[in-house]
Amino acid sequence: MTEILSVENLALGFRTEGGLARVLDMVNLSVRPGEIVGLVGESGCGKTTLARAILGTLPPAITRISHGRIRLAGADMLAGPGEATAGAVRGRAVTFIPQDPFASFNPLFRIGTQIMDLMRWKSPRRKPGARTGLYSPRRRRADRAAVIAMLDAVQLPQPERLLRKYPHELSGGQRQRVMIAMALLPGPRLIIADEPTTALDVTVQAQILALLRRLATERGVAVLFTTHDLGAAWEICDRVAVMYAGQTAEIAPRESFFGAPRHPYTRLLLESLPQEGRNPVGIPGTVPSPRAAPPGCRFHPRCPRASEHCRSARPALAGGEGHVTACHHPVMAPLEAVADA
Amino acid sequence: MPEAPILELHGLTRHFPVRGLLNRRIGTLRALDGVDLAVREGEVLGIVGESGCGKSTLGKTIMGIHAPTGGEVHFEGRKVAAPGLERPPEVRARLQYVYQDPGASLDPSWSLRRSLHEPLVIHTGLPRAAREARIREIVAAVGLPDAHLDLYPHEISGGQQRRVGLARILALGPRLVILDEPTSGLDVSVQAAVLTLFRNLRAAFNLTYLFISHDLAVVRSMCDRVAVMYLGRVVEIGPVAELFAAPKHPYTRALLAAAPRVGGPRVTEGFILQGEPPDPSRIPEGCRFRARCPLAAPVCAQEPALEGSAHQAACWRAEEVA
Incomplete structure (x- = not known):
């Protein structure tokens, strides 16, 4: 098996007051290591639901999965309450870039605090199986150097100063660059990018798409890129679904x-x-x-x-x-x- | 002999104060900074630019939602907006503004008939029967069945609400309609239907459009000329085909190069423009695009003016590069 992600005949629905809403009906999708797959469709076609199903973040109380399976980096994401495997995969082997980076930052904390919080739990230098949030000064120093190097790689000027800023002090393009850096820092094998450039202007979109494509290719990270913009899909994808x-x-x-x-x-x-x-x-x-x-x-x-x-x-x-x-x-x-x- | 323009802007300026502690004025946001523009009768003029470039402020200042800080707006040959000038009331019906989602401005507790009658009650002295006849005519033109008039907004689909919103605007018989981002946030299949509707309405009612959008592909398919x-100024204006085929201003070039086009080359491979537009409250001296421009030269420390006949660009080096 060579695929990093495979979704086979997935069917799921949400329980609503008006009956079962069958949002996904027999969806198939696979992503191989290092490729960029575009997932396109109009609003309401189930793109985001599929992305959340892959990450295992659908609301459990109302979701009913009737059929199919999702395998991600060897782990079964639908295995249910066995959170251990999914937890080790989510945020580590697979990371997420949201559509609106502003809504994903806490406006009260500095960028640096928020990135280091991520590294405390999801850094590739964290011992596998560690259960506590222990953060040794040695790992912190190594992680901080990695963060600076990554911010440099996403072409953010003066990374040291940026870490001391608050989210509102950054422009939309800069925030999305920080998000890309945060998605790459845990050393994932797959990034799920949910409409990452919809909120951006076209000249900034071109820069972000170029950056995403270059970093993904250089590091051999696979990207599942959901979008409703066919032009953007044409721009960076290897395959389109x-x-x-x-x-x-x-x-x-x-x-x-x-x-x-x-x-x-x-x-x-x-x-x-x-x-x-x-x-x-x-x-x-x-x-x-x-x-x-x-x-x-x-x-x-x-x-x-x-x-x-x-x-x-x-x-x-x-x-x-x-x-x-x-x-x-x-x-x-x-x-x-x-x-x- | 070309017809006189229906709308003319002379040095239109709109500044917003930036306030700090204790409401003290600490700066000026120059949203519109001297825009000269002429819209000819019957044409579709596109306004494109990135967010923060002042395109919505332009539409709102023409409409009178914002009062201009400087400059003048002439509509059908008369001055309708200038600093300190009261807007003549009869202009309001002839100049209309369409928001991103015209259906969202319907009152949920009014029947569609009542919503459609309202503008005619306010702006005309027509008796009820004449208003009803006019409404039926317009409703048919936007492609809604008569039977829908007694429904409420929540009983019809979003697309139909949009049509009702447009019908309300058209009932007054406007000459110029400002469309502000009418297709953003729509899926392509819906967008195509909306654009077709705009085209048909324009032919049926002999309208002139000012089409504000950030989507270059839509502007290209819809407009006759594009500006x-x-950062608050028009940097290039010209006929659509000419401007898209041979852009003169380096910013226009970058903008066109940045939009991915299905079937075109991968734009991310050769894209050179870096950074983002500066904050409109701290506009650089001289040419506004200087800091990001790949062609910037010492002469760019002075602000260039629009030059050319039909296809104009505000760039010192436009001719040598073209």
């Missing part, structure tokens, strides 16, 4: 995903991108509610190629050469508009 |  209403629609390498998408939803999504000299069409209809999801393929009410078969039978992911599609009627021709651009 | 703003 698209989700629709909690189902995996298509997984493909970057070139064939954008050049020859097979799922009708992927095609419509790409054709909705604004482009000069073309009126984007959009997709008629709306994303179904997870409480009343249509049977079969969840996209069939909006799909131009839907047939009777799509209403009754759920298509499985099929295809070859790393390009798999969950569709009974995939399109096999390349996409013209993108091929021309 | 790029940086």
